[in-house]
Amino acid sequence: MELLESPAAMSEWAAREKATGKTIGFVPTMGALHRGHEALILRATELSDSVVVSIFVNRLQFNVASDYDKYPRPIEQDLEICQRLGVAAVYAPTNDSMYPDDFDTVVSPGELAKPMEGSARPGHFIGMATVVAKLFNATKADVAIFGEKDYQQLAIVRSMVTDLNMGIEIVGYPTVRESDGLALSSRNQRLAPNHRLAAGVIPTALQAAKERFERGERDSRILIEMVNTIICREDSARIDYVEIADVRSLQSVVDIKQECVLAVAVFFGDVRLIDNIVLKP
Numbered sequence: 001m002e003l004l005e006s007p008a009a010m011s012e013w014a015a016r017e018k019a020t021g022k023t024i025g026f027v028p029t030m031g032a033l034h035r036g037h038e039a040l041i042l043r044a045t046e047l048s049d050s051v052v053v054s055i056f057v058n059r060l061q062f063n064v065a066s067d068y069d070k071y072p073r074p075i076e077q078d079l080e081i082c083q084r085l086g087v088a089a090v091y092a093p094t095n096d097s098m099y100p101d102d103f104d105t106v107v108s109p110g111e112l113a114k115p116m117e118g119s120a121r122p123g124h125f126i127g128m129a130t131v132v133a134k135l136f137n138a139t140k141a142d143v144a145i146f147g148e149k150d151y152q153q154l155a156i157v158r159s160m161v162t163d164l165n166m167g168i169e170i171v172g173y174p175t176v177r178e179s180d181g182l183a184l185s186s187r188n189q190r191l192a193p194n195h196r197l198a199a200g201v202i203p204t205a206l207q208a209a210k211e212r213f214e215r216g217e218r219d220s221r222i223l224i225e226m227v228n229t230i231i232c233r234e235d236s237a238r239i240d241y242v243e244i245a246d247v248r249s250l251q252s253v254v255d256i257k258q259e260c261v262l263a264v265a266v267f268f269g270d271v272r273l274i275d276n277i278v279l280k281p
Contacts, residue, residue, distance in 0.1 A: 002089045006097040007138040014140035022049035026141035031055040032072040032186035036176035040145045050088040060127030106130045143169040149183045151276045183275045195268035198234040205230035206277040218256045220244035240265035
């Protein structure tokens with residue numbers, strides 16, 4: 001396994017792989033790898049000849065500086081996981097190599113980036129789209145795997161790849177969960193023990209809403225209120241948003257006649273968790 005620390009080194013490695021006829025599968029991460037990331041890596045292994053995993057905590061997509069500073073960075077542990085899973089190369093660029101002093105160009109996504117996370121975290125998706133575009137350019141990936149926990153991110157990446165003719169296949173992978181249903185996330189490592197226990201209320205609320213939906217409820221306001229009520233039973237939970245939106249446009253829906261996503265963002269202390277579930281009429 002090779003460790004590559006600059007865009008130039010990454011591109012040179014990718015060119016060598018391509019010259020031998022190999023396809024490249026790519027899993028972008030910010031490190032602190034967990035079983036969810038492992039599942040993405042294994043899927044990339046199934047779909048390509050050589051797998052690249054990036055490990056880069058992208059400062060451009062953090063709108064709160066303290067959140068960026070506190071983000072876990074267990075690089076040695078991450079490298080061991082990649083080695084065990086047969087990753088061909090880890091791309092761990094430095095901040096200076098990604099964003100030199102004269103860096104001045106960003107990718108600005110459109111309407112998909114405005115609701116939900118876009119409204120709650122101004123500038124987040126500009127940072128995300130910019131770094132993903134840079135990672136795609138350096139890795140020369142044929143296929144990239146993204147987790148469906150970050151539903152809006154996946155939608156924006158797909159749109160960007162189509163709109164900018166990037167020629168990369170984007171594959172979504174179902175959310176991997178803990179035994180209590182909590183979506184696996186690197187941020188879970190920062191939860192205090194009592195907050196980790198309380199966070200199980202998120203999948204409980206989502207599943208309860210889905211079950212009511214499957215019994216015939218189509219008024220999103222009722223389902224949203226139900227999710228709010230269940231989550232608020234936990235005193236330590238602070239809801240950022242609960243929204244139901246069309247899966248394609250991500251615009252809010254009142255009367256659910258089409259496939260929609262029920263998405264939530266909830267704080268436990270200073271740790272913000274997101275999750276979602278798809279509602280299919």
